[in-house]
Amino acid sequence: MATRNGSEPYSIAKLSDGERNAILIAANVLTVPAGTLLLIDEPERHLHRSIVSPLLSLLLKEKPECAFIVSTHEPLLPIDNPGSKVLLTRSCVYEGDTVGAYDIDLLENCTIIDDDLKRTILGERRKIVFVEGNEHSLDKPLYSLLFPNASIVAKGSCREVEDAVVGITNTSELNWVKPFGLVDNDSSQPERIADLQAKGVIPLNVYSVESIYYHPEVQRLVGDKLASVVGGDLGEKLEKAKADAIKAISENAKHLSVRIAEKSARAQVFSLLPKKGEVAAGGKRTAEIDFAKCAQDEEARFQVLVSASDLVGVLQRYPIRESAALDAIAKALSFANRTQYEAAVQNALVHDAAAVSLVLGLLGSFPAELIA
Structure with missing residues (x-):
């Protein structure tokens, strides 16, 4: 039986697949006798990525008397367990139907995994393009056809596109995504266009996608x-x-x-608003529009x-x-x-x-x- 947020107990059969998998993995690990060698193969295939490292790290701490070998593509797992030995398998050589040799590196320091190493483990960052409009607007189908190797996500307004790109960019160490933004030009002023471009948001050459x-x-x-x-x-x-x-x-x-x-x-009007430090510096600004x-x-x-x-x-x-x-x-x-x-x-x-x-x-x- 299980409960959630104070709910009435309910059957484990009503749990999601990910929840059941997490419970089964935890149960298997926590119930083995001391001295057991546990092999865990790609836990990220069965769990939501956000809980792979926290769950496995907790289980490793709970069973210090056991040995673990974890095969994973999750780069946060070795970072969260700095005392572990980390082997990076780059490739293998087959001899007939069996593997004859592996190209393996022992990583001495995994407190930080740089982008080159992440690229080796995960491949290139997944490209996501945030666009204006909704699922029924003209924007998304157009960009889906123009950029078939990227995921196109409709975010509504220009501000929402901007926030999405900036949010992912500022947390790049926590994700493996390369965000882009595409927005209508809307006859924006050069300063506004430059500001968007600096944030990774690309204004079109034209007023809107209809153009x-x-x-x-x-x-x-x-x-x-x-x-x-x-x-x-x-x-x-x-x-x-x-x-x-x-x-x-x-x-x-x-x-x-x-x-x-x-x-x-x-x-x-907006150009008259004080920039950082201008108020403290004193002075005034007047204009007639x-x-x-x-x-x-x-x-x-x-x-x-x-x-x-x-x-x-x-x-x-x-x-x-x-x-x-x-x-x-x-x-x-x-x-x-x-x-x-x-x-x-x-x-x-x-x-x-x-x-x-x-x-x-x-x-x-x-x-x-x-x-x-």
Whole structure:
């Protein structure tokens, strides 16, 4: 019988597999007679990693009259038991069906295991990419196709992505993970972009992930595939998609330009906040921020792009998802709706390596270890 947090006793059959395994290992170790040699093979295969070293270390202390040989990939176990002898098995040589020789090193000091040694034991750090949005957003499926060798985790907001990357980075000695963050540019100020990059978070070259899905080069890619099936002049469709998108964007000029003006004004306000040590040093800082001028300047910039039919420029700076432009593009290219168009983009990335290269180039530059 077992209890948990003051609960009523319940059958051991109701324990999880990991809990049962922990109890069985402990029971086997604690009940053997003195002088027993115990062989424990890869306990991490049967236990949650967080309890492997604490449990085994406790059992070793409880049975000092016994000898233990533990085969493991858990680097914390020798660190937590500095009095133990540690052999690192690097490889073996077979003679027929049997092992004829081992390449083994005796590690004299295991109070610290450096990354090179961990890499020998565990392989390369597992890559995790934290992205914005949720399981149903456009971000995760796109990045899953672009970075197939990494685990993609949706974390909601930019701040949550930032916190996840920083948290794992600051505890690198306790995990074997290499974290990355990918976030929308959101027309962030250069100082903010530099701050994110310093923390291992990569802002895109464009305002948001929609700017990639609906980039003219991506439109051409998926439009060409559909035109080969349903017919029609692709050039004419692309021109119509551009014209319809610019028209839809123009109808939201005030809203889109004000959204960016608000970000600019907030950045100016935040820039006035004192940095560490400035308050103690004394002095003062004053400024006047003309919100109306921020809005006017941004609207003028917006109109320049629209007048030039610069769709790429608009995609890079403004939240076009807050207009009817995306639906207009999809329909102009003969797709039934946005959902069908976006699925076509993802399908192209599954089957076309050139499409992957194209989209990676549009997104920006990435660390080589993320792409590898």
